Amino acid sequence: xxxxxxxxxxxxxxxxxxxxxxxxxxxxxxxxxxxxxxxxxxxxxxxxxxxxxxxxxxxxxxxxxxxxxxxxxxxxxxxxxxxxxxxxxxxxxxxxxxxxxxxxxxxxxxxxxxx
Amino acid sequence: xxxxxxxxxxxxxxxxxxxxxxxxxxxxxxxxxxxxxxxxxxxxxxxxxxxxxxxxxxxxxxxxxxxxxxxxxxxxxxxxxxxxxxxxxxxxxxxxxxxxxxxxxxxxxxxxx
Numbered sequence: 001x002x003x004x005x006x007x008x009x010x011x012x013x014x015x016x017x018x019x020x021x022x023x024x025x026x027x028x029x030x031x032x033x034x035x036x037x038x039x040x041x042x043x044x045x046x047x048x049x050x051x052x053x054x055x056x057x058x059x060x061x062x063x064x065x066x067x068x069x070x071x072x073x074x075x076x077x078x079x080x081x082x083x084x085x086x087x088x089x090x091x092x093x094x095x096x097x098x099x100x101x102x103x104x105x106x107x108x109x110x111x112x113x114x115x
Numbered sequence: 116x117x118x119x120x121x122x123x124x125x126x127x128x129x130x131x132x133x134x135x136x137x138x139x140x141x142x143x144x145x146x147x148x149x150x151x152x153x154x155x156x157x158x159x160x161x162x163x164x165x166x167x168x169x170x171x172x173x174x175x176x177x178x179x180x181x182x183x184x185x186x187x188x189x190x191x192x193x194x195x196x197x198x199x200x201x202x203x204x205x206x207x208x209x210x211x212x213x214x215x216x217x218x219x220x221x222x223x224x225x226x227x228x
Contacts, residue, residue: 004157006157009155027176032215035215036219041221042125042221043118043119043121043206043219043222044158044206044208044219045219047217049216090157090158094215101215102148102151102160102163102171102173102174103148103160103217104191105150105157105158105159106154106157107155107156108157109158115124
């Protein structure tokens with residue numbers, strides 16, 4: 001069965017500093033990988049996704065993520081965080097791209113941004 | 116174009132009561148997914164429906180939980196005889212036909228007292 005691990009439950013970062021959120025997955029084949037952000041009281045918004053090709057993918061809001069097959073990782077990064085980036089971030093995997101694909105989520109990482 | 120709508124946003128029920136959670140997918144979306152987020156955990160898949168059909172309910176608890184997506188109207192997640200362990204945030208997502216991307220609603224926070 002596939003699983004997703006986000007080792008960091010909470011991360012505090014100063015505004016303007018860089019941010020990296022870790023995600024490791026366990027899956028038999030190369031899965032389809034996603035990062036979502038959840039602002040307080042809101043639903044999840046897709047930040048970026050990886051299917052194949054270039055292992056460095058760009059997303060919205062200045063985020064990027066790098067797929068490393070050898071480490072089964074898909075870490076999310078942002079060079080300079082803004083106060084509005086305070087939210088919870090979820091890594092997810094799916095076995096296929098067809099409709100009906102069940103997303104398997106990690107436990108989430110809550111990001112706090114200090115002024 | 117309105118996003119995925121869920122109501123109520125917050126629901127309080129006493130043990131033994133029924134909870135009904137509603138989800139209106141985005142316009143043009145015919146696929147609905149329900150996920151549950153227990154406190155301090157990630158989202159867990161519950162059920163995937165198309166209009167008038169349950170396609171995959173492998174994540175649904177075997178008892179007390181049911182879901183429907185009628186031809187007209189919102190999708191409903193129904194929890195009968197709620198227990199404290201049902202307290203969670205329930206998220207609905209929708210997608211158009213034949214696509215991977217799921218658009219999430221704001222969730223319903225269910226509290227069982």
